[in-house]
Amino acid sequence: MDIIPAVDIRGGRCVRLTQGDYARETVFEEDPVAAARRWADLGARRIHVVDLDGAKGGKPVNDAIVRAIAASMPCPVQTGGGIRDIETFRSMVAGGLDRIAMGTAAVKDRALLRAIVAEAAPHLIVSVDARDGRVALEGWTEATDLDATDFIRELTDLGVQRVVFTDISRDGVAGSPNFEAYERLTRETSMAVVAAGGVSRVDDLRRLAECGVEGAIVGRALYTGDVDLREALEVLA
Amino acid sequence: MPDVVIVDYGAGNLRSVARAVAHAGVDATVTADPRAIEGARALIVPGVGAAADTMANLRSGGLVEPIREYIASGRPFLGVCMGMQALFEVSEEGGEHECLGVLGGRIVRFPQGLTVPHMGWNTVHLPTPHPVFEGVPQDSYFYFVHSYHAQPADPAVVVGATEYEGVTFPAAVGRGNLLATQFHPEKSGVDGLRLYANFLRLALEHGSIAPATTTA
Numbered sequence: 001m002d003i004i005p006a007v008d009i010r011g012g013r014c015v016r017l018t019q020g021d022y023a024r025e026t027v028f029e030e031d032p033v034a035a036a037r038r039w040a041d042l043g044a045r046r047i048h049v050v051d052l053d054g055a056k057g058g059k060p061v062n063d064a065i066v067r068a069i070a071a072s073m074p075c076p077v078q079t080g081g082g083i084r085d086i087e088t089f090r091s092m093v094a095g096g097l098d099r100i101a102m103g104t105a106a107v108k109d110r111a112l113l114r115a116i117v118a119e120a121a122p123h124l125i126v127s128v129d130a131r132d133g134r135v136a137l138e139g140w141t142e143a144t145d146l147d148a149t150d151f152i153r154e155l156t157d158l159g160v161q162r163v164v165f166t167d168i169s170r171d172g173v174a175g176s177p178n179f180e181a182y183e184r185l186t187r188e189t190s191m192a193v194v195a196a197g198g199v200s201r202v203d204d205l206r207r208l209a210e211c212g213v214e215g216a217i218v219g220r221a222l223y224t225g226d227v228d229l230r231e232a233l234e235v236l237a
Numbered sequence: 238m239p240d241v242v243i244v245d246y247g248a249g250n251l252r253s254v255a256r257a258v259a260h261a262g263v264d265a266t267v268t269a270d271p272r273a274i275e276g277a278r279a280l281i282v283p284g285v286g287a288a289a290d291t292m293a294n295l296r297s298g299g300l301v302e303p304i305r306e307y308i309a310s311g312r313p314f315l316g317v318c319m320g321m322q323a324l325f326e327v328s329e330e331g332g333e334h335e336c337l338g339v340l341g342g343r344i345v346r347f348p349q350g351l352t353v354p355h356m357g358w359n360t361v362h363l364p365t366p367h368p369v370f371e372g373v374p375q376d377s378y379f380y381f382v383h384s385y386h387a388q389p390a391d392p393a394v395v396v397g398a399t400e401y402e403g404v405t406f407p408a409a410v411g412r413g414n415l416l417a418t419q420f421h422p423e424k425s426g427v428d429g430l431r432l433y434a435n436f437l438r439l440a441l442e443h444g445s446i447a448p449a450t451t452t453a
Contacts, residue, residue, distance in 0.1 A: 074424065074426050074429055096249070096252060
């Protein structure tokens with residue numbers, strides 16, 4: 001299982017949000033490139049960079065910093081946040097980003113999703129936010145929420161190869177990931193699942209690995225020191 | 238004229254390669270100027286993308302002969318990903334595309350049924366030690382992104398091999414002062430950075446990256 005440090009960028013700085021709430025921001029390390037390098041130097045084999053301003057505004061904002069991180073890390077760098085059309089997708093991949101996470105656009109515009117899958121499925125990650133095994137998806141269906149596993153199966157049928165699955169009720173709060181939800185996804189679908197949200201201790205990562213997820217994005221816990229990256233990489237080696 | 242040249246032919250992963258070289262404490266020039274290639278003491282040809290585009294760009298940039306002549310002169314050369322595949326005679330990617338023909342053999346697709354591209358970390362096994370891999374443990378992980386792989390005419394050029402879904406293919410090839418990798422050392426963490434550092438140190442301090450016993 002890949003342990004994937006997250007670097008979230010807002011206003012050009014590396015920050016953490018609590019439960020996705022833009023009003024609850026903490027600055028841990030000013031320079032996002034330095035933050036990413038810290039993780040790469042400790043042995044991270046992949047880094048996840050989120051453009052929070054981009055996610056909020058619907059188009060990339062901290063674009064230059066994201067590309068700078070991709071160019072200067074000695075490991076693959078993936079990103080998400082405000083990428084909502086195929087041109088931006090292509091541009092980011094050409095700019096050195098290994099994979100691109102798309103949430104809103106992938107869900108709302110099925111034609112766009114099909115086009116990106118047809119062109120570059122290995123470089124696409126669909127971001128799925130869930131609460132207690134149910135996804136709240138404005139624009140996907142008429143229903144106000146949907147069983148996560150059913151939704152993941154639909155994505156698999158469309159050719160999506162990989163999702164980042166975030167349980168946002170646990171994001172940025174010292175709790176635990178929703179192990180049962182991940183276990184069910186990996187058991188009942190063929191999707192490559194990357195877990196995100198709620199990792200608070202190295203043992204959470206060990207348990208996620210047992211759930212069969214391909215990777216785990218770790219944010220806050222790395223920056224507070226609750227998870228020591230080197231130790232985590234050794235435990236899961 | 239610069240000592241270390243990274244060839245810019247519109248390939249796209251230049252910044253990462255330049256960063257890896259800078260990390261080794263070496264000043265390199267990223268350029269499309271054929272004269273810089275002629276005068277270099279160490280040449281790096283990176284690349285991502287498709288064979289047809291790569292060769293078209295090399296041709297339109299007037300870079301084919303300078304690269305061939307540089308290699309023929311016996312000076313240290315490092316090819317990365319497309320910079321490795323372009324060395325062979327023909328690539329089957331998107332048709333039959335004539336490449337540089339520096340090494341005999343073809344670039345072929347992974348067999349049907351395998352997941353392509355091969356995208357991820359995988360281990361590289363060296364049949365015999367190579368100076369550019371000094372300090373890198375046997376079966377270390379490197380990062381790969383490719384759908385086609387080399388099928389060399391001469392098995393002796395294989396410096397490192399990797400297995401993917403049952404298919405073993407060359408992860409690195411070499412002959413004399415030429416070395417080329419299918420994987421991206423600039424994306425392969427500490428071991429990849431070491432590979433660049435070794436290449437540059439051996440090239441600049443000794444003018445040779447070749448193993449002690451070589452017939453090339």
